[in-house]
Amino acid sequence: MLSCYRILDLTDERAFIAGRALSDFGAEVIKIEKPGGDPSRFRGPFYEDDPDPEKNLWWFAFNSNKKGITLDIESAEGKTIFKKLVRTADVVVESYAPGYMASIGLGYKDLSKINPGIILTSISGFGQEGPYQDYKDPDIVVRALGGLIYTAGYDDRPPLTVSYHHTHTIGAMNGAVGTMIALSHRVHTGEGQHVEGITQQALDIICSAEIEGPYALFGEIPTRHGRARAEVTLKDSSTFYNPLLWECKDGYVALNLLLNPASARNNLSMMEFIKRDGIDIGSFEKWDWDKKSWENMSREQAEELMEILGKFFLNHTKDELLKLATENRFQLGPCNNAGDALKYPQLVARGFWKEIEHPELGTSLKYPGGAVMTTQGYVGIKHRAPLIGEHNDEIYQELGMSAGELKNLKEQKVI
Amino acid sequence: MTKKPFEGVKIVQLCWAGVGVYTLNYLSHYGATTIRVETATRPDPVRLFAPFAPTNKESEPLGLERSAFFSITHTAPEYGISLNFKQPEAIEIFKKLVAWADVVGEGFPTGVMDKLGLDYEGLKKVNPQIIMFRTCGYGHTGPMADQPGFGSILTAVTMMDTMVGYPDRPPVPPSTYYTDQLSPMYATMSIMAALDYRRRTGKGQYIDHAQIEAGLNYMTPLILDYQANGRELALNGNKCDYAAPHGVYKCKGDDRWVAIAVMTDEEWQSFIKAIGSPGWAREEKYATAAGRLQNSDELDRRVEAWTINYPLEQVQEILQSAGVGAGLVANAKDLDEDPQLNHYNFYRELDHPYMGRLRYYHPDPIKLSAAEPDIKRPVLLGEHTDYVCTDILGISRDEVDKLRQKGVFD
Numbered sequence: 001m002l003s004c005y006r007i008l009d010l011t012d013e014r015a016f017i018a019g020r021a022l023s024d025f026g027a028e029v030i031k032i033e034k035p036g037g038d039p040s041r042f043r044g045p046f047y048e049d050d051p052d053p054e055k056n057l058w059w060f061a062f063n064s065n066k067k068g069i070t071l072d073i074e075s076a077e078g079k080t081i082f083k084k085l086v087r088t089a090d091v092v093v094e095s096y097a098p099g100y101m102a103s104i105g106l107g108y109k110d111l112s113k114i115n116p117g118i119i120l121t122s123i124s125g126f127g128q129e130g131p132y133q134d135y136k137d138p139d140i141v142v143r144a145l146g147g148l149i150y151t152a153g154y155d156d157r158p159p160l161t162v163s164y165h166h167t168h169t170i171g172a173m174n175g176a177v178g179t180m181i182a183l184s185h186r187v188h189t190g191e192g193q194h195v196e197g198i199t200q201q202a203l204d205i206i207c208s209a210e211i212e213g214p215y216a217l218f219g220e221i222p223t224r225h226g227r228a229r230a231e232v233t234l235k236d237s238s239t240f241y242n243p244l245l246w247e248c249k250d251g252y253v254a255l256n257l258l259l260n261p262a263s264a265r266n267n268l269s270m271m272e273f274i275k276r277d278g279i280d281i282g283s284f285e286k287w288d289w290d291k292k293s294w295e296n297m298s299r300e301q302a303e304e305l306m307e308i309l310g311k312f313f314l315n316h317t318k319d320e321l322l323k324l325a326t327e328n329r330f331q332l333g334p335c336n337n338a339g340d341a342l343k344y345p346q347l348v349a350r351g352f353w354k355e356i357e358h359p360e361l362g363t364s365l366k367y368p369g370g371a372v373m374t375t376q377g378y379v380g381i382k383h384r385a386p387l388i389g390e391h392n393d394e395i396y397q398e399l400g401m402s403a404g405e406l407k408n409l410k411e412q413k414v415i
Numbered sequence: 416m417t418k419k420p421f422e423g424v425k426i427v428q429l430c431w432a433g434v435g436v437y438t439l440n441y442l443s444h445y446g447a448t449t450i451r452v453e454t455a456t457r458p459d460p461v462r463l464f465a466p467f468a469p470t471n472k473e474s475e476p477l478g479l480e481r482s483a484f485f486s487i488t489h490t491a492p493e494y495g496i497s498l499n500f501k502q503p504e505a506i507e508i509f510k511k512l513v514a515w516a517d518v519v520g521e522g523f524p525t526g527v528m529d530k531l532g533l534d535y536e537g538l539k540k541v542n543p544q545i546i547m548f549r550t551c552g553y554g555h556t557g558p559m560a561d562q563p564g565f566g567s568i569l570t571a572v573t574m575m576d577t578m579v580g581y582p583d584r585p586p587v588p589p590s591t592y593y594t595d596q597l598s599p600m601y602a603t604m605s606i607m608a609a610l611d612y613r614r615r616t617g618k619g620q621y622i623d624h625a626q627i628e629a630g631l632n633y634m635t636p637l638i639l640d641y642q643a644n645g646r647e648l649a650l651n652g653n654k655c656d657y658a659a660p661h662g663v664y665k666c667k668g669d670d671r672w673v674a675i676a677v678m679t680d681e682e683w684q685s686f687i688k689a690i691g692s693p694g695w696a697r698e699e700k701y702a703t704a705a706g707r708l709q710n711s712d713e714l715d716r717r718v719e720a721w722t723i724n725y726p727l728e729q730v731q732e733i734l735q736s737a738g739v740g741a742g743l744v745a746n747a748k749d750l751d752e753d754p755q756l757n758h759y760n761f762y763r764e765l766d767h768p769y770m771g772r773l774r775y776y777h778p779d780p781i782k783l784s785a786a787e788p789d790i791k792r793p794v795l796l797g798e799h800t801d802y803v804c805t806d807i808l809g810i811s812r813d814e815v816d817k818l819r820q821k822g823v824f825d
Binding site for chain 1 (some may be wrong): 464465487590611639773778782
């Protein structure tokens, strides 16, 4: 859908996903990396744990579909070549420290002089301006200031960040959306603009309803309660934290326990399954599911219900519970890991996983398919990420550079 | 005056709950004209989500307009029309909206729209160029197409409920409905790309957005690691595989914490200086990342013995001034007062007829140098039913009265 657009991608590993998403919708994305390879290529995980820059899995994941060239944009010759490329492009995406592009003469003002239609998208942890503009923004730090750490974890231990450091991808995806908004604006104005995608703000949106609502209305500061994140009110007006995750035979499942008359049929039918396991449901034999809610429940009963559910889940595997949930429309789902996700029946039925060839490795790997399916062509992964400098000849020859010039630039380590 | 990015784009919004709302907010904030369709007899369920704003009008029923959850997520200018799809006339009015629109967005489980004859084929008959965007938990084909999809479950299915935790305890969720806020970016891009494509080719399209599929696109490295190395993600608390110290440390005060990440040897040298060059920090075993990782538990205790003496803001300031990553672990109050978020005017204060004046309305996490987002309090249920019928659809006032008597807007 977007094959008419060319995007120059100067991002680091935190924001690769922005150009990747644009390429999923068909844009031509040229990943520009330092001669010798992007620094992120040297930090794992690697294919078969072999620390080879051409086997980096994070690179594979978020640079697929892109073309790859090497260019030192800090050198004078490199800058000249980059500016030539800017003339041919619609968008430049970058995630350097705020102000860096301007400091090397490639800020938005510089680029728009070369090409008034150019859109510069800058992705950062905190933003290009303001009191945190020079702050270091590693994953855990942005996540802390974005409000997602304080409420995650157990009340007897320090609050928790993620073990999978993907936080910046959320700001980066907003940068990709901002790029689309600017492309649409350009239709009206004929001009490009400077776009920002900001991770701290994206995190704040994630926690806004859960955390900011109670504070704005009642001055309440939500804290952390382990797996129990859903807050409900009991008969005595006290707050009960309803667990989202439950341990089962071979892992964990998530349960969205709605205790209200509208969910009576589901809850009754779940009780039947529990009884079939020989589990005594105690006082819930006589509970009026079609009339009562959390607000009618004593703390003792709430705890009794938790115990009943806990016993039931421990009796079953994730697969069994998924089957039960699907057949009965229970709001229950397995906590998938990678192995589970690859065989998750719904994804398999939809042909979601895409087998992508890696001829250099002599194998293929399954990647997530597109984020949407449409009637105007395939959206998603098409081919593996570029090797170091794989498309140098194609792109530089298109700029009219001769083989001799290219050889020269290679010797000077510009490309 | 210059035009807004999506000026002239017309959207019919049947996206209830979370994902579809975040998805269309991006377009409505930046100039699209959006009409939200719901009814009092079947309102958006989020209107019933706690917490609710208190009222000082005695015995006023709770109603459908006081959910903070609803108002904090619905920040875009919209027109609201009430339509009760049980009435055939309501379907006719809806079809007029489809004829008017460029985009129809809906977020019901598969089957709901189809039973009403309002699937893509049905809409195309009314408007051949329509872009129909559908979002649901599991996608609109396959054995789970008609399952309702709640964010808390989809977060588990997309591997996101097993990425926060300590090695010796069960994982905890990253937030309540994590996929609800991660999958909309792909969704809104698909609509923007479809609009761009239609502008150039005249062709509309049908978009099937499965929230689990969009969510899994963030998890690709883990999927590859599993295939290439047989490895599943290991929970490691607040530690990092290649850098130390890296963690959350106690500060002065009750339940106050700071996140610190020393990512390079150079930053380690700056860190030592910033904390006053204590003797232990010069020990050889801490000089390299490998050494610090090997001794990370001991190192964490020593770092905390320093942070515990200071308020969290001060730790952040001391370390960031020295070029070391540090950030206070913000709670609700800290977020509200955060100088950076406030510099970006991220907390907008707006009046709401039922909820009073609140300052938690947010723009998108995006800043454009040539366009401002239009941030508004949520539309009330059916707030513009008459206006939409008469001024946008050209239905006569008499006819509107008759339809109202029949219960078409109930």
